Amino acid sequence: MQPLTPYLALDNKAQQLLDQRDNSVIPLSYSEAQILHCLLQRPEAIISKEELLAVGWPDRVVALTSLTQCVSTLRKKLEPYPEIQLKTVARRGYELTISESSHVHMLAINDGRAIRKALVGVSWSVKLFGITLLTLLLCLWWYFSDAHVMLKHLHHWQADRQILLNVGGFHGMARLYHLDSVTSLHPSMWQKHLAPEGNHIEGMTHFGAFAAADGNNYSFTICPGADTGECAGEGIINITAIKAEPAGLNMQQFIPLSKQMEQRIRYNRIILPPAESNAEVTEHNYHADIYFPVAGELLVRTDLSMSLVYEDSDSGQFYFSACLTDQNCITTPIKYQLRGRFRQYHSEISGQPADVFQVTVTQKELIKPDNVSHSAMDFYREIRKHDIRDEELYFYRIYSDNKTAVWLVPLMGNIVAWTTYNQVSL
Template sequence: MKITEFLIIDLDARDLVDLKSSNRSPLSLAEFEVLKCLIKHAGDVVSKEALNAAGWPGRVVAPSSLTQCMSSLRKKLATQQEIELKNIPRYGYSLCIVDTNGLKEHALSVDDSGKLRDGEHNPSVIIPAEEVQISTKIQGRKRGVYRWLSLVGLCLVIASLHFSGGLKKAVNILSLIAEPEVASITERSFILAEKPSLVNTVQLDNQNSPQIPVGHLLDNWFNYDAVLNNSAEKQMFMYDNGRYESVALCNEFDKTCGDHQPLNLVRSMTFPIAPLDIQWLANTKLRMEQVTYNKILLDQFEGGDKGLIEDIFRADVYYYSDSQNVVRADVRLSLIFDSENRGKLVAAACITDDLLKEISIRYQFSGDFKLKQSKVDGKTVKTFFVDIDERSFTRPQTLSKESATIYREIRKNVLKNESMVLRQLYQDDDSGVWMLPLWGDTMVWAHREQVSL
């Protein structure tokens, strides 16, 4: 099977053969079938499902199998400058072949008289070589003109988008498309405070980390029996982004969350992991939550929005480390839907800790959102793509070591972004579970209220 002028596949030996150097690269059966499929559709995008079906027919394999196969093929094609194996995020792969001669190599052949035969379209037509050379020059000039016109047109489009503000939006849309999606929500049973409970472990599609054992999460908790002791089932959502692990716990779950103050915890993944006295944390929470530092009003939508419903979510999130100083993030979200999948969102957070009781970090962002819904392991995942049009940030003159961790995360992951992705993994009439941009992506179980405007 011919790929380019100097590269073929030996179908009998299942080798990739470089005719220039006579080098042979053996192909595994999966590599062989996947490469044949890509060659058959050269220049087109071939879906991951189609490549999986070609390489592993009738089998269910892990996503990493195709990734490893493509990585191996890239290494074996590395010396072929006219071939590029492109990854099209979320869709599949494409094999692009550069025709260095300006002709389709497989379409022309030379007969015994020294003339070229158009073997692809009409095998009976004989084309004099001189005519082909002239035709090739004309085609080359045409392609040059077309490229120049295309470049001018592209520059005009970019300039138009830039001056109209559309270029910024286009870049934002492309960056949002590249954001990872929720790959899995794995539900597992465990016992907490002698009561049967459920934990939902969330993974994004760019994560390869193994699933964290539930026991690993609870090993550093103690004195929690009195705080969490009730007859209701407990339910948790857990996420590990490689640097921070977050847990959102509803202490009273009976088909819906009846806990008006779910427990939201974040800890650093550095070892050794600090122990956490849940009874001490409950007392600290009670004391810190006597003061509402978040003075930012979310109800800022104009009166012209009469008849609309505003969804408001409120939560307290606590970060703890090996010190006795916890950081509290007082978080609020407000959403109004203009249509089924579009609307406006305002998010605000006020961060303080037990050492700096009167000093806090405040940040807020708002903008229009687009909503995408999907089903992951039987759960409805709502992804909000927010195009940020306003933001504010207040940094105190003094930062404790613990509060500096979230200050750095906000500076790096929130303030520089022109767009934002927020995910909701669960919602009932009184609560919702969100992945919010705090310590990276942080799991937050928030209390929900609805206000008629």
């Protein structure tokens, strides 16, 4: 086989051309095959008519018109391949030129040599243009990819400091997560919402803690005993301040009030069926009670639930539900639910490990309350905005153990919540 182009070859013995794109065959006469073979030995060189007559009709004496007719027939057979030109050079002979980069054709996948020749044969300017174009396309693909969008959101978060909190009369350090646009990060932005005269919790000795700030909300979460090991999932406190004015939350009163509110109304209670060895679905459920104290207002609570159902190692179905009530039950439940598909990324925030869940919302529902107290009206407005705008959301899991996990949740902006964890097999 003698290649003419990356996909066309001359089989001189069989007297035929083989098009490797579709394995079609173009038959040649003996003279046509010999003349083309001779021209291929010296591409772009002028071969005299006398030499071609001797090659095409050995041991025979033929008229020059035989050569002219043979070349004419050969040109017609090469017409489907415009990159191959059989030129007549006046009074001198014939010349074969092949432009390997003038036209783009499909290469035979199993013809490695043809592919290499096609790639190597083009000029450096064409190669440079191709590399530049490919690089540009890869950059565009990356810029608009989900992973890049996720990184842009992730890089707005920082976790480069800790703050000192006094909760229940005990001091502890809290890892602080904040958006890079937030400048007011003094511990007083969190501490001022706890009334110092009532800041006592019976039996409180030590706690693990996290805090967050997005510029509007200042939230913190504590788990008693978690600074010396895993959180047991008992006595967790999630508090978010949505106003700049000190909330004046009395912790001595708050603890029994929160227990009363949680026992009285719980809409996102997880039902744990008996374990089954042949379960078809595994639901990873996270639950938290989050409190929003505001000076002079009724205490508002969110009963929050999140569930992940993995379909692959890093993606699946996401379910979210938040129910708001106030301490006097004036506000009948404001319930916001959504579901969607998530993709999970393992990353870091300022060197701290973080699992990022990029959620594309496919369905959402807002159950409007019959009554909304003045204290809960701001929350209803914010949740109504979520119902209108939510299309893609980002949830960050910044800590997890066997029984609990800490999340940055896109609710009322961005807040931190320590959740209990249950695995449900269905």
